[in-house]
Each structure stands twice: as structure tokens, then as C-alpha cells.
Amino acid sequence: MAYLLPTLVRLVIGKSPELICSKDIWDAGVTELHRRTFGRRESGAFLLGKKGRMRRIEKFVFYDDIDPCALDSGIVIIDGRRLGALWAHCRDTGYEVVADVHVHPRGYRQSKSDKANPIIAEKGHVALILPDFAKGSNQPGKIGVFRYLGDRKWSDQSATLFSPLHLGWWPWR
Numbered sequence: 001m002a003y004l005l006p007t008l009v010r011l012v013i014g015k016s017p018e019l020i021c022s023k024d025i026w027d028a029g030v031t032e033l034h035r036r037t038f039g040r041r042e043s044g045a046f047l048l049g050k051k052g053r054m055r056r057i058e059k060f061v062f063y064d065d066i067d068p069c070a071l072d073s074g075i076v077i078i079d080g081r082r083l084g085a086l087w088a089h090c091r092d093t094g095y096e097v098v099a100d101v102h103v104h105p106r107g108y109r110q111s112k113s114d115k116a117n118p119i120i121a122e123k124g125h126v127a128l129i130l131p132d133f134a135k136g137s138n139q140p141g142k143i144g145v146f147r148y149l150g151d152r153k154w155s156d157q158s159a160t161l162f163s164p165l166h167l168g169w170w171p172w173r
């Protein structure tokens with residue numbers, strides 16, 4: 001019910017989300033992100049799904065599964081040469097990267113490096129940041145939601161009333 005109410009409110013108000021994720025996929029992915037931090041380093045994932053009228057997150061692909069050294073320095077650094085496997089996976093499955101997510105030790109503000117190095121440098125791409133090593137509730141309103149505007153500029157949509165990200169059931173794709 002905690003997840004159904006926001007769906008109904010959004011439907012009534014007419015504020016469709018752009019990015020949707022089921023509760024099960026979100027909770028499992030976030031739990032795994034938390035586990036991979038070991039409480040002392042950042043972790044992250046590409047969020048894969050299909051782009052239709054909305055972007056539906058269907059799979060977390062963890063950075064350290066793509067590049068085993070991605071988390072070694074404590075912050076996320078992905079070796080671009082490792083990304084071939086991800087693009088091949090997308091080609092084979094029809095998935096696309098619909099967003100990305102990474103975990104911070106404390107708050108959810110973007111670091112200088114986050115702003116300067118978008119994981120996907122595509123206008124409109126949404127990057128999510130989970131605070132406190134992802135051990136909190138990780139609901140929209142309590143996480144960082146940043147839209148890439150191009151040219152290393154971002155729009156902070158973390159505190160907007162109707163977040164671009166919606167967790168839970170949604171009636172159409």
C-alpha cells in the first residue's frame with residue numbers, strides 16, 4: 001500500500017513519471033548495492049530497461065561486475081575499455097541503459113567528479129545517488145535525482161514534488 005498510494009496520486013494529478021521501477025527489482029538492487037559497499041566504499045550500477053513512453057528499470061548491472069577494479073579506489077572509476085561487454089549485453093537483450101545509480105557514504109549531493117564525468121553523457125539522462133551507503137529507505141525524496149543537461153551541467157530534481165523516478169506499480173509502459 002505504501003507504494004500504491006503515490007501511483008494513485010500521480011494518476012489523479014496527471015503527473016506521469018519518466019523512470020519506473022518495481023518495488024521488487026528496486027529493493028533487491030539497492031540491497032545488493034549496499035552489500036557491495038562493505039560500509040566503506042562507493043558502489044554503483046547501470047540501470048537497464050526498455051525505453052518506451054517511460055523508461056522502465058528492469059535490471060541492475062553492477063559496476064564491479066563490468067570492471068572488477070571499478071570500486072577499488074573507494075569512489076567509482078570505470079575503465080571505458082570494459083564497457084564492450086555491457087554494450088554487447090544490451091545488443092543481445094534489447095535493453096538500453098535507462099539511468100545509473102551510485103552510492104555515497106553520507107549525503108546524496110553530486111561530487112565535483114560526478115558533475116564532470118557523467119556515466120552516460122546524454123542529454124536527459126538521469127543519475128541517481130543513494131546516501132548513507134544505501135542503508136536507508138532509498139525512496140524518491142530521500143535520494144539524489146539529477147538530470148544531465150549536457151556540457152557538464154545538471155538539473156537537481158531530488159526535491160521536486162513529483163520525482164522523475166517512481167517506485168512501484170504503474171498501469172502502462
Ligand SMILES: [Zn+2]
Pocket residue numbers: 102103104110111114129
Ligand atoms: Zn558520486
